Amino acid sequence: MAVKSNEEWLSALRGSGVEHQQAIQELGETLKRGLRYALSSYGKVRPEDIDDFAQDAVLRILDKLDTFQGRSRFTTWAHKVAVHIALSELRRRRWRDVPLLPPKELSFDQEAPVDVRDEDEGPEERAIRREMMRLVSAAIDNDLTDRQRQAMVAIVLQGMPLSEVAAHMDTNANALYKLLHDARKRLKKRLTEAGMPPEDILAAFQDA
């Protein structure tokens, strides 16, 4: 198959007749080929899923053709649409039945020992790590709003993707990203003011 330029793709997809139909078919096949490789490491993806993702992507691409600004190759832009559709659906399937944990799950349990994996860690190192853990937990408890804390728990403890957390919290991903950006800035400020900047904390836990 000859490589089409951006202009050739756009012209064929905006056109009509045989050339238009051939371009749609070629686009669909290209997207399927890309998705097979891109999703090969994701479990539970059936061939019919690939077909559905590619078909949905073609429809969305045709609908959004006028938004293509030519800053990339058309095929890269098209694959972006297909990959986004595919991974959004896979994320939704994976997380739809998983509830959010209550915010208190991220609190520091002063009775429970900090998990220690380094048998050579001395009491002083252990005390420093416990203090750092306490400081971070206190910052989360005192400096974040309830929604920020809930989102942080979902993302940090549960590993839930941001888009799924947003769906659970009846908001959208961008609004949630801004909420979390503010939360991270607050934590960074608090830790730095307390004399324990994030870099130092990470260094102390490097071997943990």
Place this chain on the structure above:
Amino acid sequence: MLRSDSLKSLVRMVMLTRAIEIDCDDCMVLIDEYIDMELAGKDAAMAMPLVKAHLDLCPPCRREYEALLVAVQAVMD
């Protein structure tokens, strides 16, 4: 309970926080340009630092970037 692996993940996110960041939508608008720049052998991270910073902080966007890279390279071969 906050354990050391969660702590490290959270503190790393805090460490990478910048005063100005782009959100997921903004990143996805630019990611195809970023990918093509990388595939052309250019320093995309330097040319588009806000995209790079977002990919460092946002695992879902990072996974889309990685999948897109595989998809584009697969049809190039």
